[in-house]
Amino acid sequence: MAASLRVTGLRVNGRRLTAAALLLLAAACAPRSQPPAAPPVTVPPPGMHLWPNRDVIQSACLNDLAATGAEFELVAQAEPGKDGCDLVNGVKLLRLPDAALSRPVELTCPTALRFTEFEREVLQPTARRMFGQPLIQVNHAGGFTCRRMVGGGGRLSEHAHGRAIDIWGFVLGDGTKLSVTEQFRTRGGEGSYLREVSRAACTYFNVVLSPNANSDHKDHFHWDIGRWKQCSG
Template sequence: MPCLPRPFLLAAALVLTLGLASCGGGRPAAPPAPTAVSGLPTEGPACVVNLVAANVAFDRVTDFRNQRGCGITTAVSLYEGAAVPLNRPVKVSCGLAAAVLAWETQVLHPLAQRVVGQPLVKVHHVGGYVCRGRTSDRSRLSEHAHGRAIDVIAFEFADGRIARVAEHWDDRGPLGRFLREASQGACGVFQVVLSPNADAAHRDHLHLDVGPWKLCQG
C-alpha cells in the first residue's frame, strides 16, 4: 500500500475541502469540472496538495540531480490517478502526475465508456524517469531525464480486453479507435504527444510529456 505524503499536506487538503463545502449556504459543493493542468502549479507543495485533494495514490520521494543534469524536482512515485492504477509505480515529477490525472479524468474515463462500453481499470506503461538523451538527438537530455515524460503501451478494461498500441493502433474496431482518440485527447493535456503516427520509434507506445515545447503527433 502506498503511503500518503507529509501530514501537513493532508491537513492543507482537508482545510481546502472544508472551505469549499462551506460555500453556498451549507449545501454540498458540486464536484469540480475537470481542469486542464496549464493553470495549476506543477512543482512544490501546492502541486502535491492538489494530488492529495484529488485522491491520487502516490509517495512523495526525495528530489535529486546527478552530474549529467538528470533529476526530478518535486518527485513522486505514482501508483494511480483517478482510481485507475498503473501496472507498476512510476517515478515522475508532480507536474507529470497532475497531467496523467487530468488525462484520465477528462479523456480516458468518458472515452472508455463511449467507445469500448467498459470502465477503464488499468493503464500500462514502460517507464517515466530515466537518465538518457532524446531518441532524435542523444546529445540532448530527454524529458524522461527530468521525470516529465511517461511512455504508455496499453489500456485494460473491466471485461478483460486490453488495447495495445503495438497491436491495435490500426485496428478499425473499438480498441483501435480508443487508442487513437486517447492519443488525440492527450494533446489537450500534455505538451508533447508522440504516437505511431510520429515515427517508427513510437510504433508501440504513446510518449507523453510536460516539457517546454508543444508538439502533437497523436
C-alpha cells in the same frame, strides 16, 4: 516667569560632562534589548535538498494531486548529477484516481497531476462512451529515467527530468487489453479508442508522440510537459 530646566553637571575623572554627554552615557548604561532569536534551521532528511523557491509550488501541487484521489508517495529530490538528470518535486505515483498502474512510476508532481487529470477527464469517459465500461489499468513503460533522446543530438530526454511517461496499453473492466503495438491502426473500437485518446492528449501535454510520429514510437505513446511543443497523436 517661564520655568527653566537646569541640568546639574556631573564630574567623571575630574571632567564636567555636558548635557549631551550625559545623554550618551545614560544610553550606554541602559539595559540592552535582546536580539530576536534566529529562526530554527530546517534540516532535510538524508538524500533530500531544500528548494525554497519551489516549496509553495510543491505544496500546492501535492494538495491538488491528493484531491484527485490518486495514491502516491514523495521521493527524494536531488540536484542535477554529472549527466544532468534530476527529479525535482518528484512523486512515486502508485495508482491513478480510477485505475491501477502496471507498476508504480516516478514523475514530477506537475506531470503526475496532468496524467491523473487526463485519466479522469479523457481516458475513463471515452472508455465508458465507447465500450460501456471503465479502464481498470494503464500499462506504461516508465517515467523518470536518465537517458537521452533518440535522434535528439545527444539532448536529454524529458524522461531524464521526470516530465514524461510512455504508455503502451490499457485494460478494460472485462479484461480486454488495448495494445498500441497491435491495435493503433486497426479498425474497430480498440483502434478508434487508442487514436482518439492519443489526439486528445495534445490538449493536456506539450509533446504527444504516437505511431504516427515515427518508427521509434510504433509501440507506445510518449506524453510529456516539457518546454517543446509537438502534437503527433
